[in-house]
Amino acid sequence: MAPGGAPLKKGPKQVFKVDSPFTAATWPQITSKDHDIILDMLCNLLVLLGRHRQTHVVPSKGKKRKRAPSPGSSVPLPPVPTLSTHITIGLNSTTRHLESLAALSTPHSIQPDHDAPKPRPPIDAAATAAPTPAHISLLILPHPSPPSSLPHAHFPLLTHLASLAHPSLPATRVVLLSSAAETRLASSLHLPRVGALGIMEGAPGANMLVQYVRDQLGVVEVPWLREGMLNDGVGSGWLGTRILTEGGGDWKRDEVDSNEGKGKRKKKG
Template identity: 40%
Template structure:
């Protein structure tokens, strides 16, 4: 076969699409935060977290990694010869008991709160503190990682019918270093603040006034007990972003 014929066949090659089946329900709608509100919320949040970071930097010794034995012995001799330091105030800030840092601890708190809903209707138990707001630094690529937060926020808020629901505040991923510096941690992506947190009333009120609660429309759609056809998504591999070309619904069955 001539080289020209091979080139012509390669250019006329038909693209193959990959079909992905997705759930039929409407996706969760995260709230949109304007730039002015975003910066104000960030400043209030950083000021609230600074006492925790100051305590960590003074009282918690960070890991120094692997060091040579000779250097370690030299530092030990210098520490013995130096004068003893005055004891520092190691009292933990009160707000640290009302703030959750990290995705796992925040999710676990809401899971336990959701489990207490059934018990509270039968027993007179003491209710755990409600999460007033959850701050998440995320990009569009992290949607799957945090996809469970809207449902947990909705279900855990049912335990407090007389209080506003938990608000999820998405923050730009570029502000993550500021939160990490305020807490003296390497990385911080999720911060949960309880409604009982002292000194957080200004931040909580501002968030509730300017950021609406997250919507979970598929919960109502599932309760309706109506058949919904699966969503069929068609994607062309090898493109720059592997973006979805089409998104169509499979025809609904007539068994309504």
């Protein structure tokens, strides 16, 4: 209570949060005009795949007993558009493709120790060598703020590392569309949802779209990757803890008086 009898007003309490000391990744910003143009070009590119799926792919009706097809009832389906082999649809397939590219550019120092002798059977490396995965030119995410979304938070680092697998090609461009754009993408592909979409280098019919995005959008910057690792792959050392303060007024910690059982506010320190 104040000397005059009026109660004291309590100011807002400060909130302290622990954050990473490294610089956060920056995402390219897109204007509303470019957003609409890219979305229209993207839907026009994917509509052929959607028509093929709508016409020739029977939607699943759940788990049922498979019946043997009657003789003579099988009709040869028309070939799938060639674009289907040059795109990745969905969070899982897109992430797996980027991971396979990132594995090729991972520094040796942060890979598992291969110096330890491990018994391995003789294998013909030339016969078993897998081809290098195709470069992802565009990564389409129908989410305006991927860092705040757990399913999309891994894409900045993964996209940056995947681009290093093909240093002779332009880095992967990340296009952040609005959440409402997912409805149009899913309708064009005749799918219930589209969480992510990857367009590979040289995809048929995508040259104009890829070139337009490269002219309008920059690349994803991941400064903390350079800050955390030196050229030789050794850690840059301890950078300390970063504290974020939210709220106003002088912060005072609460301590409990054992005699009165009530909280008293005392200045910290």
